[in-house]
Amino acid sequence: MAIEITGRHVSVTEAIREYAARRLDKLTREFPRLDNVHMILDLQKYLHIAELVVHAPRHIRLEAREESDDMYVSIDRVADKIEKQLRRIVDRIHDRKNHGAASREEAPPAETIEA
Numbered sequence: 001m002a003i004e005i006t007g008r009h010v011s012v013t014e015a016i017r018e019y020a021a022r023r024l025d026k027l028t029r030e031f032p033r034l035d036n037v038h039m040i041l042d043l044q045k046y047l048h049i050a051e052l053v054v055h056a057p058r059h060i061r062l063e064a065r066e067e068s069d070d071m072y073v074s075i076d077r078v079a080d081k082i083e084k085q086l087r088r089i090v091d092r093i094h095d096r097k098n099h100g101a102a103s104r105e106e107a108p109p110a111e112t113i114e115a
Contacts (some may be wrong), residue, residue, distance in 0.1 A: 001028060003037045010043035016071055020050075023079045024064060031086050033057055038039075041071060050074035052082050 005012060005020050024037050035055045042049040048071040054062045064081035069075045 001032075001036070002035055003028070005039045005041070008040055008042040010041060012041055016041065016075075019072060020075050023075055027079055027083055027086075030083070031056070031090070039075070041075075043071075048074045050078040052078045053083055054086070056086070056089075058093075062086065062089075073115075 003021060003024050004022075005017050020041070024039065028034055028037065033056065035057065036053075038053045040051040040053075042051070046069065047067050048069065049065065049067040050071065052063070054060075056062070060083055062085045064078045064085065066074045066077040066081060068077065075105075090112055092111045
């Protein structure tokens with residue numbers, strides 16, 4: 001699993017890179033099957049923007065973007081957004097897998113007609 005942190009219109013300092021990597025490491029520990037995580041940090045005048053692109057198995061590609069006055073706040077918010085999206089997808093996959101088995105168990109037995 002690869003974690004990439006790049007800067008657009010800003011040089012990413014070692015402190016920000018370390019903070020973002022630590023935040024993304026927490027995300028990858030919770031969802032270990034992620035293929036690629038790419039964080040793009042951007043600075044436009046006084047607006048700090050963090051974008052996160054996540055690739056996962058089953059052709060899943062998630063994107064999130066967050067902007068604020070502080071880069072650390074933007075990183076936290078975008079990581080929370082992606083975590084929420086991943087949680088929703090994982091729950092949806094588990095519901096689909098378990099839906100068939102649960103409906104078979106709960107269904108009443110079919111009545112037999114004797115002639």
